[in-house]
Amino acid sequence: MGAGIAQVAAQAGHATVLVDVNVEQLQKAQAGIEKVLARLVEKGTKTEAEKNDILGRLTYASNIADFAGCGMVIEAIVEKLEVKHSVFKEMETVVSADCILASNTSSLSIASIGSVLKNPSRIVGIHFFNPAPLMPLVEIIPAVQTSEEVLSTAKAIIDSWEKKTVVCKDTPGFIVNRVARPFYGEALRIYEEGVADFATIDWAMTHIGKFRMGPFTLMDYIGNDINYTVTETVFEAFYYDPRFKPSFTQKRHAEAGFLGRKTGRGYYNYAAGAVLPEPVKDEVLGRQIFERIIVMLINEAFDALFLNIASRNDIDLAMTNGVNYVKIVIARMYCCAEWSKEELKLKECLIFDA
Numbered sequence: 001m002g003a004g005i006a007q008v009a010a011q012a013g014h015a016t017v018l019v020d021v022n023v024e025q026l027q028k029a030q031a032g033i034e035k036v037l038a039r040l041v042e043k044g045t046k047t048e049a050e051k052n053d054i055l056g057r058l059t060y061a062s063n064i065a066d067f068a069g070c071g072m073v074i075e076a077i078v079e080k081l082e083v084k085h086s087v088f089k090e091m092e093t094v095v096s097a098d099c100i101l102a103s104n105t106s107s108l109s110i111a112s113i114g115s116v117l118k119n120p121s122r123i124v125g126i127h128f129f130n131p132a133p134l135m136p137l138v139e140i141i142p143a144v145q146t147s148e149e150v151l152s153t154a155k156a157i158i159d160s161w162e163k164k165t166v167v168c169k170d171t172p173g174f175i176v177n178r179v180a181r182p183f184y185g186e187a188l189r190i191y192e193e194g195v196a197d198f199a200t201i202d203w204a205m206t207h208i209g210k211f212r213m214g215p216f217t218l219m220d221y222i223g224n225d226i227n228y229t230v231t232e233t234v235f236e237a238f239y240y241d242p243r244f245k246p247s248f249t250q251k252r253h254a255e256a257g258f259l260g261r262k263t264g265r266g267y268y269n270y271a272a273g274a275v276l277p278e279p280v281k282d283e284v285l286g287r288q289i290f291e292r293i294i295v296m297l298i299n300e301a302f303d304a305l306f307l308n309i310a311s312r313n314d315i316d317l318a319m320t321n322g323v324n325y326v327k328i329v330i331a332r333m334y335c336c337a338e339w340s341k342e343e344l345k346l347k348e349c350l351i352f353d354a
């Protein structure tokens with residue numbers, strides 16, 4: 001993530017320092033950025049001169065002392081609070097008094113990260129999506145300690161990087177990783193209840209729901225180990241709210257090493273010559289599956305709105321730009337809450353035709 005964020009900052013015209021304690025990782029990051037920019041030149045998106053300018057703005061270092069002189073630092077190191085604490089403490093001794101200190105954490109609270117700073121009002125969450133150069137959404141998360149000035153400056157900087165920013169409360173999963181949980185959780189429940197198999201659930205969500213990818217295909221992309229860990233973390237962070245309960249099916253897949261595409265087997269078999277299972281293309285069943293999942297997503301979106309996690313507009317922006325939820329789904333989320341049953345029946349058809 002750090003390499004992608006550094007590339008975005010350098011592309012936006014900033015002199016950028018990428019620091020990593022691991023020199024190999026640093027070399028990998030440099031080679032990766034150079035390769036991506038070379039490809040952009042080949043495609044005609046960037047000129048050779050632009051590429052050289054961007055590369056000229058990037059420096060690579062393995063010492064935090066090299067952050068001296070930076071106006072903003074975005075931390076994207078290992079997701080362990082104690083490691084982040086020691087890095088933030090050290091950074092504060094190096095940077096200027098008005099340097100913004102940001103974290104790209106996905107699951108830790110910004111308040112807890114900033115608690116070790118002498119000036120905690122300079123902490124803010126700046127959460128990119130992977131891959132950072134391609135994904136337009138960035139969640140900006142003020143902690144209880146964050147000053148108004150730090151929040152508005154951080155937001156203005158990221159807006160100037162041609163990203164779509166949304167502001168959200170410092171709560172587990174922020175917007176996207178909170179609202180999207182039932183896409184996996186409810187799909188796994190439907191499977192565990194014996195309602196349908198993986199392929200049929202995926203078919204229902206792509207064919208009827210118009211999602212770009214079904215939940216099991218998506219979990220196989222993300223990796224069952226990663227997705228399961230995030231689910232466990234969110235469950236714990238929400239004080240074991242049963243809505244976020246992890247699934248034994250996913251746990252067993254992760255334990256068996258059926259991690260998804262990266263191991264050649266997940267919910268599906270990706271070995272050469274393996275044939276993907278055919279879904280049961282039953283429209284009535286498909287609609288039931290789709291409605292169960294969509295209703296859970298609607299609940300989460302509304303819970304986030306109700307608890308002022310973010311504005312309605314920002315939740316909408318986050319779900320369309322962070323996870324590419326189709327507009328139709330967002331429209332259905334809102335119409336369900338605002339329209340009477342009769343109106344809903346009428347308008348539902350219109351939305352489906354839109």
Ligand SMILES: NC(=O)c1ccc[n+]([C@@H]2O[C@H](COP(=O)([O-])OP(=O)(O)OC[C@H]3O[C@@H](n4cnc5c(N)ncnc54)[C@H](O)[C@@H]3O)[C@@H](O)[C@H]2O)c1
Nearest residue numbers: 001002019020021022025076077078079104105106128130
């Ligand atoms: N991977 C994602 O999809 C994603 C998305 C959004 C946010 N995030 C967040 O970004 C952060 C990084 O995630 P990642 O997937 O890029 O992790 P990663 O393990 O791929 O990279 C972390 C890097 O930090 C370096 N590092 C570790 N300790 C360090 C230290 N003390 N000083 C300097 N460098 C150090 C490591 O050498 C490594 O190169 C995490 O907080 C994660 O939650 C990740």
